[in-house]
Amino acid sequence: MEKQVNNFEDKLRDNSLKLTGPRQCILNYLACNRDKHLTADDIHRLLLQNDEKVGIATVYRTLALLEKLELINGIYLEDGCVRYQLMDTKEKHEHHHLICEKCNRIIDMQDDLLERLERQVNEKYGFCVKNHKVKLYGICKECGQMKD
Numbered sequence: 282m283e284k285q286v287n288n289f290e291d292k293l294r295d296n297s298l299k300l301t302g303p304r305q306c307i308l309n310y311l312a313c314n315r316d317k318h319l320t321a322d323d324i325h326r327l328l329l330q331n332d333e334k335v336g337i338a339t340v341y342r343t344l345a346l347l348e349k350l351e352l353i354n355g356i357y358l359e360d361g362c363v364r365y366q367l368m369d370t371k372e373k374h375e376h377h378h379l380i381c382e383k384c385n386r387i388i389d390m391q392d393d394l395l396e397r398l399e400r401q402v403n404e405k406y407g408f409c410v411k412n413h414k415v416k417l418y419g420i421c422k423e424c425g426q427m428k429d
């Protein structure tokens with residue numbers, strides 16, 4: 282964790298930016314919640330719970346900046362709320378997301394499964410895929426088992 286914060290600091294420094302209090306706090310929350318996908322409101326609530334006096338506008342601005350620097354990932358859903366997650370530097374591409382239409386849960390998909398598709402796209406269109414964002418919509422296991 283300590284090491285990771287240093288990496289963030291490097292990345293910010295490369296862009297002539299400082300690791301300010303709010304930036305550090307937000308990155309820490311996302312680092313502690315790697316398996317979750319937090320909205321600006323969620324993060325704002327966490328800040329308030331920890332007595333960090335950061336306005337919601339700063340949270341939005343900070344998240345936008347961190348996303349631009351590719352330190353975090355924004356997942357854009359139809360409800361207009363962006364969910365954020367720390368970027369995993371080990372991942373070649375962003376992981377895919379399974380989105381349950383019943384409970385709105387977002388499940389991280391660890392397998393890529395698209396390498397073949399990318400190869401075929403490259404052969405057929407001469408197009409080199411650098412990244413992809415995949416969202417699969419459906420019903421999660423728990424919701425599928427529920428009988429109403």
Ligand SMILES: [Zn+2]
Pocket residue numbers: 381382383384385386420421422423424425
């Ligand atoms: Zn569900």
Ligand SMILES: [Zn+2]
Pocket residue numbers: 318366376377378388389
């Ligand atoms: Zn995710």
